[in-house]
Amino acid sequence: xxxxxxGLRLILAQVPSRDSIMKIIFLLPIxxxxxxxxxxxxxxxxxxxxxxxxxxxxxxxxxxxxxxxxEGKREEELYEKFACYCRTGSSDLSASISAAENKVPAVTSQxxxxxxxxxxxxxxxxxxxxxxxxxxxxMATAT
Numbered sequence: 001x002x003x004x005x006x007g008l009r010l011i012l013a014q015v016p017s018r019d020s021i022m023k024i025i026f027l028l029p030i031x032x033x034x035x036x037x038x039x040x041x042x043x044x045x046x047x048x049x050x051x052x053x054x055x056x057x058x059x060x061x062x063x064x065x066x067x068x069x070x071e072g073k074r075e076e077e078l079y080e081k082f083a084c085y086c087r088t089g090s091s092d093l094s095a096s097i098s099a100a101e102n103k104v105p106a107v108t109s110q111x112x113x114x115x116x117x118x119x120x121x122x123x124x125x126x127x128x129x130x131x132x133x134x135x136x137x138x139m140a141t142a143t
Contacts, residue, residue, distance in 0.1 A: 051059075
C-alpha cells in the first residue's frame with residue numbers, strides 16, 4: 001500500500017477489512033432479532049397488500065363464510081326459541097284465559113259485596129252525623 005498513489009490509498013482505506021466483514025455478518029442476526037413488533041406487523045400488512053388477487057378473494061370468501069356460519073347458528077337458536085313458544089304458547093294462553101274466566105264470577109261477587117258495604121257505611125255515617133248533632137243539642141239544652 002505504501003507504493004500506491006494517494007487516491008488509491010484513500011480508496012483502500014475505505015474498503016472494510018475481512019475482520020470487519022466477519023463482525024458485520026456475526027452482528028446482523030442479532031440486530032435483526034432486535035426488530036420490534038410494529039416493524040414486523042408493518043411488514044405483514046405490506047405483504048397482505050402485495051398478496052396476489054386470488055388470495056385476497058379467497059380470504060374474503062373465508063371471512064364471509066365464517067360470518068354467515070355464525071349468523072346461521074344465531075338464527076337457528078332464535079328459531080328454536082320461537083318454535084318452543086309456538087308449541088307451548090297457545091296452551092299457556094288458553095290456560096290463563098280459562099283461569100281468568102273462572103275468576104270473573106268471584107271478582108264480580110266481591111265487587112257486589114264491597115258496594116253493599118260501602119252503601120251500608122254511608123248510611124251508618126249519616127246516622128252517626130245525625131246522632132252527633134242530636135247529642136250536641138242535648139248537651140246544649142242540658143247546660
